[in-house]
Amino acid sequence: MNRTLISYLLSFALLAASPLVLNRFWLEVLNSVGLYAILALSLNVILGNAGLYNMGHAAFYAVGAYCAAILNTQLDIPILWSLPICGLVAAAAGALVCRPIIHLRGDYLLIVTVGVGEILRIALVNDIFGLTGGPNGIFGIDRPFLFGYKIRKPHEFLYLIWGFVAMTVFLFYRLRNSRFGRALDYLREDEVAAEGSGINTGRTKLMAFAIGAAWAGMAGALYASKMTIISPESFTFWESVLIFIIVIIGGSGNITGVLLGAFLIIGLPEFLRAYVGEFANARMWFFGLAMMIMMIFRTQGILPPGPRFFRLPKAGKEVSS
Amino acid sequence: MDLVIKDLKVKYGNVEALHGINLRVEPREIVTILGANGAGKSTTLMAISGLVPACEGEILFNGMALHKMKPHQVVKTGVAQVPEGRRVFGTLTVAENLHLGAFTTRDAAKEIKTRDWIYELFPVLKERREQLAGTLSGGEQQMLAIGRALMADPKLLLLDEPSLGLAPLIIKRIFDTVRQINEAGVTVVLVEQNARAALKLAHRGYVLEVGNIVLEDQASTLLSNEDVQNAYLGGH
Numbered sequence: 138m139n140r141t142l143i144s145y146l147l148s149f150a151l152l153a154a155s156p157l158v159l160n161r162f163w164l165e166v167l168n169s170v171g172l173y174a175i176l177a178l179s180l181n182v183i184l185g186n187a188g189l190y191n192m193g194h195a196a197f198y199a200v201g202a203y204c205a206a207i208l209n210t211q212l213d214i215p216i217l218w219s220l221p222i223c224g225l226v227a228a229a230a231g232a233l234v235c236r237p238i239i240h241l242r243g244d245y246l247l248i249v250t251v252g253v254g255e256i257l258r259i260a261l262v263n264d265i266f267g268l269t270g271g272p273n274g275i276f277g278i279d280r281p282f283l284f285g286y287k288i289r290k291p292h293e294f295l296y297l298i299w300g301f302v303a304m305t306v307f308l309f310y311r312l313r314n315s316r317f318g319r320a321l322d323y324l325r326e327d328e329v330a331a332e333g334s335g336i337n338t339g340r341t342k343l344m345a346f347a348i349g350a351a352w353a354g355m356a357g358a359l360y361a362s363k364m365t366i367i368s369p370e371s372f373t374f375w376e377s378v379l380i381f382i383i384v385i386i387g388g389s390g391n392i393t394g395v396l397l398g399a400f401l402i403i404g405l406p407e408f409l410r411a412y413v414g415e416f417a418n419a420r421m422w423f424f425g426l427a428m429m430i431m432m433i434f435r436t437q438g439i440l441p442p443g444p445r446f447f448r449l450p451k452a453g454k455e456v457s458s
Numbered sequence: 459m460d461l462v463i464k465d466l467k468v469k470y471g472n473v474e475a476l477h478g479i480n481l482r483v484e485p486r487e488i489v490t491i492l493g494a495n496g497a498g499k500s501t502t503l504m505a506i507s508g509l510v511p512a513c514e515g516e517i518l519f520n521g522m523a524l525h526k527m528k529p530h531q532v533v534k535t536g537v538a539q540v541p542e543g544r545r546v547f548g549t550l551t552v553a554e555n556l557h558l559g560a561f562t563t564r565d566a567a568k569e570i571k572t573r574d575w576i577y578e579l580f581p582v583l584k585e586r587r588e589q590l591a592g593t594l595s596g597g598e599q600q601m602l603a604i605g606r607a608l609m610a611d612p613k614l615l616l617l618d619e620p621s622l623g624l625a626p627l628i629i630k631r632i633f634d635t636v637r638q639i640n641e642a643g644v645t646v647v648l649v650e651q652n653a654r655a656a657l658k659l660a661h662r663g664y665v666l667e668v669g670n671i672v673l674e675d676q677a678s679t680l681l682s683n684e685d686v687q688n689a690y691l692g693g694h
Contacts, residue, residue, distance in 0.1 A: 319557075319558070323561075326548070326550070330547065331558075332530060333507060333539050333541055334533065334606065335534060335562035336561055337530040338530070339528075
């Protein structure tokens with residue numbers, strides 16, 4: 138635990154110092170990694186902890202982004218104030234969508250979530266309720282204000298986004314070690330045995346979905362204010378796949394693994410683009426190959442969750458081992 | 459703390475697995491349900507614990523209508539099931555598996571007391587409490603499954619085929635422990651293919667045949683019943 142904490146603190150300190158040495162391009166890459174890290178961490182609750190295959194996560198991302206954009210452009214609500222609202226709306230969307238399909242398992246659930254993501258994207262393109270601006274999307278979204286200070290430059294966003302990542306890591310770490318986190322573990326391992334031990338499996342799954350969706354929604358709000366313009370193109374099936382891949386490659390269920398996955402999947406192609414020179418055009422090819430090799434030789438991800446250590450109630454007469 | 463089942467019918471899709479069975483378990487009793495494969499023994503247990511819905515009829519435990527409850531609510535009424543094939547969490551340790559069993563109790567002191575009792579019943583679980591459950595032998599996993607169910611502090615314990623795939627010596631040890639658990643005040647419903655061992659342990663028994671109860675009597679009477687002997691005890 139202490140070693141993990143120290144490496145986390147070091148990494149975040151490095152990130153905080155990075156504007157001193159990195160140019161705008163790399164700072165933007167880091168921001169992108171940070172946004173995907175939030176998205177992947179939120180999917181990790183659903184996919185990694187609860188074991189529910191969700192390949193429509195971009196839908197909740199979109200709900201949050203559009204919610205923030207509409208609230209901001211129509212009602213002039215500042216982005217950061219709208220964060221909790223976006224989270225709640227996305228959570229409600231997640232719960233609503235999942236209520237009827239929550240009993241589905243594995244691949245069946247996956248196919249339905251793909252469908253949900255596509256339905257939402259097409260609804261956005263068709264300017265649903267006249268609110269979403271159709272294929273052009275919504276533009277003119279405000280930058281976020283923090284304590285009266287306008288966040289605009291890449292390094293300012295770096296602190297905002299990675300601050301949010303840090304908070305997410307802390308909260309999800311706590312969540313994973315809570316009673317609810319334990320319930321998710323049991324649920325993923327054996328649903329019948331979990332149910333037979335008194336876990337309300339339906340409600341627990343729904344909660345996992347709602348929490349994951351809420352966080353994706355807030356990531357969407359941050360994204361909207363960073364880009365100042367959003368359109369359905371940003372929330373395609375490919376986005377869902379990308380988030381899914383980050384969780385699986387990084388090590389589903391492990392927070393550190395998921396963060397590492399975000400760096401690899403989002404950062405590596407940019408790195409290849411910048412440094413491989415004439416091979417730049419082949420970077421997606423390298424990338425795909427690396428993913429295939431990974432899935433053959435290390436199916437559990439780069440950093441799978443280690444054995445779990447729960448704080449169990451101590452008994453007085455337990456022998457020491 | 460009695461369990462009363464009235465005209466229980468259970469369907470899997472269009473197939474009726476139980477055609478209206480009646481069954482009664484008195485407090486502190488061990489009742490065994492015997493029958494061949496597909497007779498509906500496991501279905502009966504799963505209907506009690508709510509894992510399959512009752513299509514008609516009633517299941518009353520202590521006056522509470524279990525047939526209207528979800529599985530996690532049934533657990534809270536004091537009914538715990540040891541599912542067939544054990545289903546322990548292989549990637550968690552023995553202690554963590556037991557911790558799960560106490561998911562519904564939030565009283566840590568009580569949890570420790572129950573756990574110490576389980577460690578007394580099955581000392582091997584205490585020895586292996588830091589070991590992953592998946593690395594235990596079949597018999598130890600069965601003990602763990604029973605222990606996990608007991609962690610919920612049940613008044614009624616449902617055991618589904620605890621002897622499945624185990625050596626005779628282990629079966630005897632597990633059945634002896636079931637008797638101990640019963641003597642501590644827990645009512646037991648035992649579903650078994652190993653009819654002889656089950657009847658020796660139980661007070662009363664029911665015989666299920668393709669979804670109907672065809673026989674009901676004291677265990678000792680069933681043991682000497684010629685039909686039962688021919689059908690389930692290998693005959694003579």
